[in-house]
Amino acid sequence: MRNARNQHQVRSRAKAVDTEHKHCKVIGCPHPPRAATRNGLDTRFCRSHADFYSRHGSPYKGSYSAAQLQPYRKVVRKWLKENRENVWVRNAVTRVRGLYDRAGPHEEAFRLAGMSAQERGRKAWARLRNAGVSPLKVVEAWLVVDQAIMHDPQPVETSEFHRVQAAKLVHRLASGSHKRWEREIRRMVGVANVPIVEVTELHKYPQSRGKVLRVIGADIDEACGLVTEAARRDLQD
Ligand SMILES: [Zn+2]
Structure with a gap:
């Protein structure tokens, strides 16, 4: 019983981690995060949001x-x-x-x-x-x-x-x-x-x-x- 619950917890945690990496961190963005790159750019975001972040200092807000x-x-x-x-x-x-x-x-x-x-x-x-x-x-x-x-x-x-x-x-x-x-x-x-x-x-x-x-x-x-x-x-x- 206890064991079964633990297994379930482990499985749902693994699932949460999995979805976190499936999509770009910007909420609502359907694109996958970019693969690890040599230039050290953030890998939590898709290509276009990583580029935006690089230019503006925020993945969410553009420059004034x-x-x-x-x-x-x-x-x-x-x-x-x-x-x-x-x-x-x-x-x-x-x-x-x-x-x-x-x-x-x-x-x-x-x-x-x-x-x-x-x-x-x-x-x-x-x-x-x-x-x-x-x-x-x-x-x-x-x-x-x-x-x-x-x-x-x-x-x-x-x-x-x-x-x-x-x-x-x-x-x-x-x-x-x-x-x-x-x-x-x-x-x-x-x-x-x-x-x-x-x-x-x-x-x-x-x-x-x-x-x-x-x-x-x-x-x-x-x-x-x-x-x-x-x-x-x-x-x-
Ligand atoms: Zn994105």
Whole structure:
């Protein structure tokens, strides 16, 4: 009797584990989870939800749009302007400058392939430094995302989401690498053989997804985390 019950329990537990792995973890998604991959991506989700998670920092919620962030940007900018001498703001600015200083030489986006996420994260800081982006802009991005999450009626409150969203904004502050070649060629136009200039352009932006966003996000959190409470207190209403 006892034995039979135990067997039943074991069987139902095995069944529960089985169904958990049959479907992607996003509720209602009918797709199977992706097989184990070499790039270390999450295997709890199907391919498209894993990709979504990689880009946005949450498998459920997409990135905030520029329009959604705009009102918070205004409020945060004003607050930062009025609080430039605030001890936590100054501390965050100093820490972001530290990230710039420790980032090493700048590398063209063309050369980032094959580097680890940690290295690419460092290069992102070098890119911002060389583009002359004010450290205050990084603090601003962090606080803007914090405000957006705070006022979101359906927020994702994980630190990962906050970090990835901030990293995406920061990532956009420095542009990618651009190359342009011109060469003169001759081409028949009607009956005339005329010289024309052929232009080739190559634009490469470092990828804004995956592990590197988590690395940059962790750097931002470490630099700006302490200013969050001060801003929240003042911007509560
Ligand atoms: Zn899915």
